[in-house]
Amino acid sequence: MxxxxxxxxxxxxxxxxxxxxxxxxxxxxxxxxxxxxxxxxxxxxxxxxxxxxxxxxxxxxxxxxxxxxxxxxxxxxxxxxxxxxxxxxxxxxxxxxxxxxxxxxxxxxxxxxxVALDVSVKELENITLLCYAKDAKDVTWFHNDARILQSKNDGSTVADKVFQNRVSLKEGAFKDGNLSLTLLDVSRKDVGLYLCRVNDETAEGYPYAHMLHVNDNRSSPEGQKADFVLMMVSVPINIVFALIIVFLSVKLYKNNRIISQSTSTTSRTSQPVEESERNPSENVHMLALPVDESQSAQTCAQPVQESKTDLKSSSTQPF
CATH class of the missing domain: 2.60.40.10 (Immunoglobulins)
Structure with missing residues (x-):
């Protein structure tokens, strides 16, 4: 047994x-x-x-x-x-x-x-992830289950080598109960879940978790590369559009010139007729001869001379 x-x-x-x-x-x-x-x-x-x-x-x-x-x-x-x-x-x-x-x-x-809060930041910018706790003896920050910062109320702080000189707490953090984490020069590698735990990781701060999203920043090398690629794609397209505009402009200019020449020729051909019809008195005035006023007065003053036939007929008596 x-x-x-x-x-x-x-x-x-x-x-x-x-x-x-x-x-x-x-x-x-x-x-x-x-x-x-x-x-x-x-x-x-x-x-x-x-x-x-x-x-x-x-x-x-x-x-x-x-x-x-x-x-x-x-x-x-x-x-x-x-x-x-x-x-x-x-x-x-x-x-x-x-x-x-x-x-x-x-x-x-x-x-x-x-339950994580969604927060966003652009590359190379700074961000502060909020966390508060009352009478906390220490705080530990995690990034995707890896410890990145451990700090105690006596002032001792240990940071992960990947985040060293990039993560910190504000001065007087434990006194104020503000254990928020400041992250400098954010990069795409910093994307993920951040957790705040206190008192030997036995309790949670408030808020407890943050889900960090990193957006593109045009000033970053990746952003500059994207701008260069966009420029290389857009340049040929702009050249094609410019050539099309030039071609259409030249064609329109030629058409307008032909129409202008045709209109000018037509106007020159019809001008004399139009002038004669429009101002006939001017043509007559131009062809009229000068008149001697003295001769004209004499002519008007001369009596009309009767013809012999009229005299004879006037002396004849009726039957």
Whole structure:
């Protein structure tokens, strides 16, 4: 009996140790409303059971002879996809600890559902990510699960070499409760999730998470390269348009010149006729001879001389 009891205790210790090895102390962070994989290669175990153990206890799915099925109550939340157990869209209430039991080997996964604020900045500019905490002894800033800054209220600060001389807290941060992180000369490598935790990473600052987006800046080398490419593409197009405009202008000028010459010829041909019709009195005046006023008066004063025929006829008496 002692031997059996010894082996039972030993086996329990081994299982416990193995379970501890498979337990991930650091939580798996997933953004709210995003899809996330809970367990991978689920069919590798012939018989398996997947459970949610904290803060509630419930069986999510089971696999028997490598055929897996999800419980009805979790059909809207989970699915098997590409041999993985997947959470369709993470909600804030999905945080907690999950387990996979495969042949009495239990694997734990702790999930932290993060609600992150979206912030944007242009390349090479500076940005401050807000975080506040009351009576904090220390603060740790993470970038995509990597620690980039650790600072204590005694003034000691350690920064990651990638972010060294680029990240800092304001003076008197712990006194004011303002543990906001200032990031200088932002680049595309800085894109991602930033988290603020305090008191040996046991508590969260407020706000806790930021999702940083970096936009193009035309003053950056990448922006200058994009401008150069755009210029190289637009120059040929502008030249073609200029040639088309010149061609149309020349053609229009020639057409206008032909029309002008035709109009001039027509006007010269019709001018004499138009002048004679328009001012006939001027032509008559130009052809009239000068008149001697004395001769004209004499002529008008001469009596009309009667003809002989008229005299004879006047002396003849009627019958």
């Amino acid at each position: 002692k031997v059996i009891l010894f082996w039972t205790i030993g086996a329990s210790i081994l299982v416990t140790l193995y379970s501890k090895d498979t337990f991930s102390g650091a939580p798996v962070r997933v953004l709210v409303n995003q899809q996330a994989t809970l367990f991978r290669n689920v069919s590798s175990c012939e018989n398996a059971q997947f459970r949610w153990i904290l803060p509630t206890e419930a069986t999510i799915a089971k696999c028997q002879k490598q055929i897996c099925a999800i419980k009805d109550v979790f059909l809207e939340k989970f699915q098997f996809k590409d041999n993985n157990l997947v959470l369709k869209s993470a909600k804030y209430s999905d945080w907690g600890t999950y387990e996979c039991n495969c042949k009495s080997i239990i694997t734990f996964v702790k999930w932290d559902v993060v």
